[in-house]
Amino acid sequence: MPNMKIAVIGGDGTGPEVTAEALKVMDAAAKLEGFTVEKTDFGFGGDHYLKTGEILPEGAVDELKKFDAIFLGAVGHPDVAPGILEKGLLLQLRFQLDQYINLRPVKLYPGVETPLKDKTPEDIDFVVVRENTEDLYAGIGGFLKKGSADEVATQTAIYSRKGCERWLRWAFEYTQKRNNPKGKKLTLVAKTNVLTYGHDLIWRTFQEVAKDYPDVEPDYNHVDACCMWMVKNPEYYDVIATTNMFGDIITDLGGIIQGGMGVAAGGNINPDAGGTSMYEPMGGSAPKYTGKNVINPIAAISAAAMLLEHTGQPAAGARVMKAIQTVTGTKMKSQSAGKMGYSTTEVGDLVVDALS
Amino acid sequence: MPNMKIAVIGGDGTGPEVTAEALKVMDAAAKLEGFTVEKTDFGFGGDHYLKTGEILPEGAVDELKKFDAIFLGAVGHPDVAPGILEKGLLLQLRFQLDQYINLRPVKLYPGVETPLKDKTPEDIDFVVVRENTEDLYAGIGGFLKKGSADEVATQTAIYSRKGCERWLRWAFEYTQKRNNPKGKKLTLVAKTNVLTYGHDLIWRTFQEVAKDYPDVEPDYNHVDACCMWMVKNPEYYDVIATTNMFGDIITDLGGIIQGGMGVAAGGNINPDAGGTSMYEPMGGSAPKYTGKNVINPIAAISAAAMLLEHTGQPAAGARVMKAIQTVTGTKMKSQSAGKMGYSTTEVGDLVVDALS
Numbered sequence A, B: 001m002p003n004m005k006i007a008v009i010g011g012d013g014t015g016p017e018v019t020a021e022a023l024k025v026m027d028a029a030a031k032l033e034g035f036t037v038e039k040t041d042f043g044f045g046g047d048h049y050l051k052t053g054e055i056l057p058e059g060a061v062d063e064l065k066k067f068d069a070i071f072l073g074a075v076g077h078p079d080v081a082p083g084i085l086e087k088g089l090l091l092q093l094r095f096q097l098d099q100y101i102n103l104r105p106v107k108l109y110p111g112v113e114t115p116l117k118d119k120t121p122e123d124i125d126f127v128v129v130r131e132n133t134e135d136l137y138a139g140i141g142g143f144l145k146k147g148s149a150d151e152v153a154t155q156t157a158i159y160s161r162k163g164c165e166r167w168l169r170w171a172f173e174y175t176q177k178r179n180n181p182k183g184k185k186l187t188l189v190a191k192t193n194v195l196t197y198g199h200d201l202i203w204r205t206f207q208e209v210a211k212d213y214p215d216v217e218p219d220y221n222h223v224d225a226c227c228m229w230m231v232k233n234p235e236y237y238d239v240i241a242t243t244n245m246f247g248d249i250i251t252d253l254g255g256i257i258q259g260g261m262g263v264a265a266g267g268n269i270n271p272d273a274g275g276t277s278m279y280e281p282m283g284g285s286a287p288k289y290t291g292k293n294v295i296n297p298i299a300a301i302s303a304a305a306m307l308l309e310h311t312g313q314p315a316a317g318a319r320v321m322k323a324i325q326t327v328t329g330t331k332m333k334s335q336s337a338g339k340m341g342y343s344t345t346e347v348g349d350l351v352v353d354a355l356s
């Protein structure tokens, strides 16, 4: 059986703790499925930056490209100004590795509490396909008369036909494969009535690409309406395709309705041949819980399940996903740090036990 | 007593129906407080556009400037392509009348159901101060190689120091006046870690303006975190200041947690001397309910309360706001169209009765 080679960036705060549990579960699932996972640690993050002044060393991206996938714990350090590590590490990797899909399943696991009334795991089960390389994240803008009373600042969203097409095509294909028994529906979430240039390109591309997927129902929501709908009728959604900026917003909303940062995970995917993808729990580095063995590793373990699923080991991925749901549904008291009824490592052990 | 002169744009669909109730309540409140409201109808909207091809006739804006305030019912017509009326009427008026504050109270009235678990009217009671004239709403952008495989589209957000300052100053002053017994706190909601040009100007302006309001706690949330927090801990917020685009998104989220489009209202305010402001319920024109006398007028009546409050009649405004809460708290069965237990006009009558 071929080894899977992954690069591990544990990162800051509780990142390494949840990463350890994710790797433990990955190893156990691999053993059951008859393959092995070879791990190489990369010590990037706040501490490395504070010691060396560098975030991603020269050549790091080329090095990372040699792996089958990357696992990222968390970035964010109390002694580093906000934005530095996020931009220098997370966004750099997304861009330089051309991970143009940000995949965010919004799924309420059994036993997990949602802040929404009367919603069950059947109601909260959709996937957001966020574009991950364009839009306002291009980092383009500037200042006129900076610091004066007449200052003007700009920030430009850029979209390319190629960028829209590869993302939307992937979203249609994903919707097709997801094969929701309630009906295959892809909802584009944008703001075409106001962003009449940028989102017009997206809208035209969406309509054209849709023709190639006649079994998928193309649907549209303005982003403001989508936020209402996600709270009121999350069962309406199957797959959502949205832009980088709006995706940032609605996936956090999705994260909270599925039970919060302790459970939400995402993949930064480059689906092209030879592409390197990166999987991460959505929570931050949670500095105040560091070293206490109380943080919830379920999000990290979910990220591991996604990694396996999308890196040629779907059976192992499905096995982990099922084990997670056994543990949330029958064991854990809460998904909040310190209230789980178990320690971080114990939750990892419970998932390992539930694998077989 | 001086008359108050208002311009009334009933608009499309159910717009005129809810407007009629709002005006009825306004008249009754004015009578009790000893003043009169003179109303002038403007027939703008989808029908007018379909008949004449014009949205805002020549000179209309100058005409509207002569009034003390504008009441807008709803725009949106099934036979008019989405965006046309919203841009041609609503956004035009916001821009041309320089209504730089979009004020959106997020308040759960007694008896109204929120989709959030365990949240009471004490928990959901904050105000969003959305900037209303800049940002991505500038309508600036373009296409390169439109229609080709190499097409690129841009959409530019522009912010000015002047625009940021007047909006943020207003927000600080509003927070001061609101005088929340839990503590005066103004939370700026932006995305400084990614929008490092545009939102840097906002951030710098926020910090400088904050110095003039030492009794207000300046606070900051990234927009993605804010969406989570609004659902999980809405009681955290007192006043939120945010940009036009993010405000569009989070005020709809606010609308749903306060019980939906049947109750949410907003003001487009030009607070400068001689400025003309416009108040509107947040719901759309709801064409399928038109003429059925089943739509909920509470949002429109709330908009009327805001109009009175901000147009020199705060006592009348407070009286209407109190009456609304009596009716939602003791009479109405639901805030959804057709399920209120009363017709549109009956709800209007109930509020009138509750005024005294």
Ligand SMILES: CC(C)[C@H](C(=O)O)[C@@H](O)C(=O)O
Pocket: A086, A087, A090, A091, A248, B193, B194, B224
């Ligand atoms: C940390 C930040 C730059 C990042 C983003 O804005 O994309 C995060 O919010 C996310 O959603 O992964």
Ligand SMILES: CC(C)[C@H](C(=O)O)[C@@H](O)C(=O)O
Pocket: A193, A194, A224, B086, B087, B090, B091, B248
């Ligand atoms: C109708 C639309 C143009 C408008 C906006 O985007 O501002 C609406 O959503 C609002 O929030 O008032």
